[in-house]
Amino acid sequence: MSDRKRVFSGIQPTGNTHLGNYLGAVRNWAARQAEKINTFCVVDLHSLTVPQDPEQLRHETRSMAALLLACGIDPAQSTLFIQSHVTAHAEGCWLLNCVTPLGWLQRMTQFKDKSARQESVLTGLLDYPVLMAGDILFYDADEVPVGEDQKQHVELTRDIAQRFNALYEQEFFVIPQPIIPEVGARVMGLDDPTVKMSKSLADKRGHAVRMLDTPDEILYSFKRAVTDSGREIAFSNDPDKAGVNNLLGIYRAITGQSNAEVEADFANARGYGDLKVRVAEVVIETLRPIQARHRELMDDPAELDRILAHGAAQARAVAQPKVDEMKRIMGLVLPGAADGR
Ligand code: AQP
Secondary structure, three states: OOOOOEEEEEEOOOOOOEHHHHHHHHHHHHHOHHHOEEEEEEOHHHHOOOOOOHHHHHHHHHHHHHHHHHOOOOOOOEEEEEHHHOOHHHHHHHHHHOOOOHHHHHOOHHHHHHHHOOOOOOHHHHHHHHHHHHHHHOOOOOEEEOOHHHHHHHHHHHHHHHHHHHHOOOOOOOOOEEEOOOOOOOOEOOOOOOOEOOHHHOOOOOOOOEOOOOHHHHHHHHHOOOOOOOOOOOOOOOHHHHHHHHHHHHHHHHHOOOHHHHHHHOOOOOHHHHHHHHHHHHHHHHHHHHHHHHHHHHOOHHHHHHHHHHHHHHHHHHHHHHHHHHHHHHOOOOOOOOOOO
16 A cells, blocks of 8 residues: 555636635646545536636646646546546535535535625535545545634534544544645735635736736736735734735745745845835746646647546545445445345
């Protein structure tokens, strides 16, 4: 048996993938692939928890898969697939629903935030974390690399796994750990550094840097970034400095420098205008090759399909036996099992 840790993480194909998704999650998935046994998923079933345009969702799902590859996810080192291609996820979610108390879901902060923004709240939105728990648990994942906002859902996954193990008196599910990056775990909105950069706010010009934005759009968003009326360019816990802090945090996450090195880089900057342009430049240069590779992959649909079909077959081979075993443990009769077991 390999002693490499098993990693699972997912991302919704809801469009507007932004720098927060990249720095908080995807970049770290790619960076540590060689050390781990990796499964990465475009979680299209999760995106149905809020209303979607079907054509747009189909496009965004393929585009998201291409973007993950362009960001460095390597199908030779990682399993990459689309969640709905592996039916064990929906099937196993039902089984987990039947061991998860309703109250656990009602107290999730993401549910409270997102449901407050909807006129009519879908059952799937409440159930979102159970589907996510299955994603993780059906692959025996030890680690779940996510941004800060998903930590509560990984903690709920641990609770569900522990409850199942206790109810059925066996160590069936591995108890996973959330892995939150030291830098980039919470990239804030450029237009409002008190709220996290979000896909659902990213249609508003100046809020987010989207992964597929043009250099002009990126420069525009940074130039309009909210700062304060001062001049000092340094990391700070002062809430008034949240805008400058966010810009420096993005620069630090992209360049991999320490706080002191970042501050030294800006020691001779001519005010916040200079800071904004220089942060924009490093972001533009980081995204340029990713965007080029994304275009190539989108122009070769057959190759993208081939990679995704291969990934789905790999994922199915792991998740379906796990879900079948769950069914057996829970007392369901498996088809063709002569003694019903
Ligand atoms: N602002 C962020 N900073 C750091 N990490 C972030 N993530 C999301 N926003 C930030 C991390 O990105 C991964 C994939 O996220 P997801 O598919 O769950 O994203 P989402 O919820 O659709 O994206 P948003 O932007 O959070 O959308 P809203 O809030 O509009 O629904 C996750 O690991 C997440 O932590």
